[in-house]
Amino acid sequence: MKYFFLFFFFVIAFSVSAQQNYDIxxxxxxxxxxxxxxxxxxxxxxxxxxxxxxxxxxxxxxxxxxxxxxxxxxxxxxxxxxxxxxxxxxxxxxxxxxxxxxxxxxxxxxxxxxxxxxxxxxxxxxxxxxxxxxxxxxxxxxxxxxxxxxxxxxxxxxxxxxxxxxxxxxxxxxxxxxxxxxxxxxxxxxxxxxxxxxxxxxxxxxxxxxxxxxxxxxxxxxxxxxxxxxxxxxxxxxxxxxxxxxxxxxxxxxxxxxxxxxxxxxxxxxxxxxxxxxxxxxxxxxxxxxxxxxxxxxxxWKQFWSRSFIEIDPAKKELRSWEVGRNYQLFRYMLALNVKGAWPTKFNGGLLTVDPIYTDTINKGLTPDYRNWGGGLHTAQNQRLVYFPMIKAGDWDMLQPQLNFYLRLQKNAELRTKVYWNHAGACFTEQMENFGLPNFAEYGTKRPDYFDKGVEYNAWLEYEWDTVFEFCLMMLQEAEYTGKDISDKIPFIISCLQFFDEHYQLLAKQRGAKTFDGNGHLVLFPGSAAETFKMANNSVTTVAAMQTIIKQLLSTNLSAEQKQYVELLQKRVPPLSYQQFNAHTTIAPAKTWERINNVESPQLYPVFPWGIFGVGKPGLDIALNTWHYDTSVIKFRSHIGWKQDNIFAARLGLTEEAWRLTSLKLQNSERRFPAFWGPGFDWVPDHNWGGSGMIGLQEMLLQTDGQRMLLFPAWPKGKDVHFKLHAPMNTTVEAELKDGKLVKLIVLPEERKKDVEMMLK
CATH class of the missing domain: 2.70.98.50 (putative glycoside hydrolase family protein from bacillus halodurans)
Structure with a gap:
């Protein structure tokens, strides 16, 4: 046993000493x-x-x-x-x-x-x-x-x-x-x-x-x-x-x-x-x-830094690539400041905001307590970008405040469903208070009396209920990566699915005589593809989420009753929808929609976070068509704030674009501290800006698909890199690339090395 501990501390010491000095x-x-x-x-x-x-x-x-x-x-x-x-x-x-x-x-x-x-x-x-x-x-x-x-x-x-x-x-x-x-x-x-x-x-x-x-x-x-x-x-x-x-x-x-x-x-x-x-x-x-x-x-702190790291071009401090690696580490440090938090790190500044006049000069006379978009209010599409990078970084302790946030609110979300519609399942909205109900203003202060009390009277947020599934995915990935027993979280995940199952059956019965479409599928209308494609029928974000969550859920240890229900629900989930641009088949944001309200690209959510399409997977050509030809995807492309185009590009193997967008995200901020980005769409330091940058960089280096581990699936030629990241089945991958050659590859446990696929171009 003493030799085991000596080896353990040697590995920690080696991993830490291998890292660059990124002190500011x-x-x-x-x-x-x-x-x-x-x-x-x-x-x-x-x-x-x-x-x-x-x-x-x-x-x-x-x-x-x-x-x-x-x-x-x-x-x-x-x-x-x-x-x-x-x-x-x-x-x-x-x-x-x-x-x-x-x-x-x-x-x-x-x-x-x-x-x-x-x-x-x-x-x-x-x-x-x-x-x-x-x-x-x-x-x-x-x-x-x-x-x-x-x-x-x-x-x-x-x-x-x-x-x-x-x-x-x-x-x-x-x-x-x-x-x-x-x-x-x-x-x-x-x-x-x-x-x-x-x-x-x-x-x-x-x-x-x-x-x-x-x-x-x-x-x-x-x-x-x-x-x-x-x-x-x-x-x-x-x-x-x-x-x-x-x-x-x-x-x-x-x-x-x-x-x-x-x-x-x-x-x-x-x-x-x-x-x-x-x-x-x-x-x-x-x-x-x-x-x-x-x-x-x-x-x-020593064991924290031994878990994972990414350093780029360590001998070339004058290059932006070195800066990108350094800023990745700096932002991970900022996330670690709330490892023991009872509440999640807020996307709009975390615990590091300062006087608002230094963020936005129009906000004169506001106190240091100010931040845009609320303090106890949580916006799911922003929060998820803060927490997804913790998975490949192996920071499971840091992930818990966000997962516990949702678990605490399950009862409130289920009561909300019961009061409004008298059926089962947890209804979580996109912008949600820390007690699980919609925000006061966003719910609608001038609502018509006839409007459904369970729906926000809000052009951006109405019917956007599917964002909770990304946190369900985090729960499932914790089990996939660590082997942790998540039986305590299974009822939560099923409750989120059950809401969609029962609610859209209810709405179908209110509209007509048939509960399902002609193929026995749920009709997910009205819905929302992010905040962008509104009044959607079979939103891509909802369909891709349900398909993926159900598939992963069925690989966990369900009770017989749970398994029977989830398998039944799997048959009810409709397929993804597609459309054409210049004779090229692309992923559609929904079967139909009525308007475009924001500047997101949910068409590529089946790439990230849902992983249905990607490098080495069927249908990659369709996902690439969506990137190249969908006019709104092209129009909305950016590196600012919560934009996740860098992640899409990495998952699609688009090396040049992945590096361009990720390096723009993780370049030095406009402020003295390099990782105080923003305000973007939110505030400073913009944590969903930094989080999306981290995710993109991780995905350029390591992608996983079941047991498969794809090494360097979108890494640019000529950039040296040394990293250690986590993969499913309690696996860590440490690799070093120098002058275009792999000079180090340590996969633990060693028997997982056979599952590594080299993707260097």
Whole structure:
């Protein structure tokens, strides 16, 4: 056994040491928060920067939802040293990528100082540690713009779940912030009534209100900012990026070479805030007693980086290709900041947003809590691009917050179906609150009385119910890749399928005497192919999803009753539809549709995510025709934001286009930190931009089809690459290509090497 562990740690050490040093190093200070550097871990994200000699840190934590369902910042930390080593010319700020922390160094007038900022991966605590070669004083403060009630501007309501439907003079209620001894205690405690109640009433769900999962009621979030040998020195006021704030200041009792501060955070739904305070105090005592937290966190980051990596042209840092490999790693690090999150990483900025004026200059006067498209609101087509890259990266722990999000909401989605249509199955909408109901504004604030209460009165979102299937696919792929028993998730997947089965039978019976079409298939009308092809009949996204989910589901361990139902449903799913462009057969977005409403290309969803067509699969010519000849596919092609044309190109073996689009996605952002892309269609940093870039790069290197593993199916000639990725059946593939030749191939377990097919062109 001891030899096994020695071998295990040798493999980890080798994999880590094989990677490039992708640390980000700045030798000058930043102009503002937009030029910040990400840091964090567990479920805490921080933006770190030094501006005019002061250290600043924005702190955010997964699950900080207020009454309006905005995702609120924890606050901002400011630190000033005296004498100040950051007022000289010798300055360095470094993201130690593999170790997961940020260090800021400065030297002035003979004083050398380093500040290390890191987060405990296993406990929600952020640490700020100051080390100096001479004694210095530290003055720090906890800054909050929520020290008072704030009437929310019309635009800022787009950062919560009211959007354009907010009541007049809607308010962000103030936090409770005060000194507790020589520390700062701060928290926000939601009232019993939140936007949840308004949504339930608006959508006619009062009859089952007490059965509905409600994550907002009396939610308390906040924490405790303290440091050994620090004392409270009073409050101050100021303004940053056009937003006023109040500061609660702490100062070191005396000058010293070492100083340490901690920010301990806690979230819980409690009737009595005293219960929340007691749990926060227990967390603090636990942290004080643990002297090995940094070592444990370092061990976690070490094993994280050993799981997988991609590095390109390692000896050619001047090339964009090297930049692309580096930025892939940087973005994967950003995703890892929420590995322990109770809630998924949001596509529209994750935990790393800053003052909105630095993202969109038209949004003046908005607070740092703002992000476009909501905080507790989740948009499935964007979220899936954040989470699909975790599969080939082997980041199964990071995937769980998104899967658990849906599992928690199953009952609410089934109650929704029961109330509106009195049949079974879970109905999930595309834009959905963290309690499983449609967004207040997107549901329709000016709905006709006659309109079906279960359907959003919305040109973009009506009848778009099939996006949940991509998360069902993630659940099935976790079993396929790891062998994990997903019997606890099977009822969820079947419930999602059952909704479509029973609902479209119901609609058919309302229209006429026959339940199925002439071939015994469901008539999936009205439906939607993404947000683009509306009022669709047999949408390609729905048909491809159901075909694929059912096929994979039948390969799992179903009960006899489950298997009988799924096999019956398989016979009811209609075939894909096709159309002609210049005498070329292409995949159609649906059998019929009434209008085009957005700029997506669902015609290629059977390529990704559903994998029906692709390299080495039947019908590749039809999928290629769709790419080359479908006029809307050509018109909508882009690398911006959530566009996934780079993934389509990789899956189709279109090497030149796959590289062009993926390298555009993963090139340096317009901001100081290379992976802070956006806003695109959403916000900064745009996580579905980075996620789609990651997926495209992975698919260029490794594609799978059952047991088959296609190596370099869309890799450009002349680019060196070294990667390690995951494949089904608990398999990892590490390969290195140098000067056009394969110089390393390690497949574990070794018996899977026979399933590798070399696709180099």
């Amino acid at each position: 190093v700045w030798t000058s200070q930043s102009n503002n928060a937009s030029a910040s550097m990400p840091c964090g871990g567990g479920d805490i994200g921080m933006n770190v920067w030094v501006e005019k000699g002061d250290l600043f840190i924005y702190v955010a934590r997964s699950g900080n939802f207020d009454e309006n369902n905005a995702l609120m910042k924890t606050g901002r930390i400011r630190m000033k040293l005296s004498p100040n080593p950051f007022t000289g010319t010798n300055f360095k700020q470094q993201l130690h990528l593999r170790q997961g922390y940020v260090a800021v160094q400065g030297e002035n007038n003979g004083i050398k100082t380093e500040i290390k900022i890191w987060v405990d991966v296993f406990n929600p605590v952020a640490h700020i540690e100051v080390s100096s070669d001479k004694k210095i004083n530290v003055e720090t403060s906890y800054e909050s713009w929520r020290y008072r009630d704030r009437v929310i501007t019309n635009r800022e309501n787009w950062g919560n779940s009211w959007k354009w439907g907010a009541p007049k003079n809607n308010v962000y209620k103030k936090d409770v912030i005060d000194y507790s001894g020589n520390a700062v205690l701060f928290y926000h405690h939601n009232s019993s009534e939140t936007i949840f109640d308004a949504v339930v009433k608006q959508q006619g769900m009062e009859s089952v209100k007490e059965q509905l999962y409600n994550p907002l009621k009396q939610l308390a979030f906040g924490g405790f900012f303290s440091g050994k040998n620090f004392i409270a020195t009073g409050t101050d006021t100021g303004s940053y990026a056009n937003t006023d704030f109040k500061a609660w200041k702490l100062k070191s009792k005396s000058a010293a070479k070492q100083h340490a501060l901690q920010l301990a955070l806690h979230n819980a739904q409690v009737n009595d805030i005293a219960e929340w305070k007691q749990s926060l105090d227990s967390l603090q005592q636990k942290v004080k007693a643990d002297k090995t937290a940094f070592q444990k966190t370092q061990q976690w």
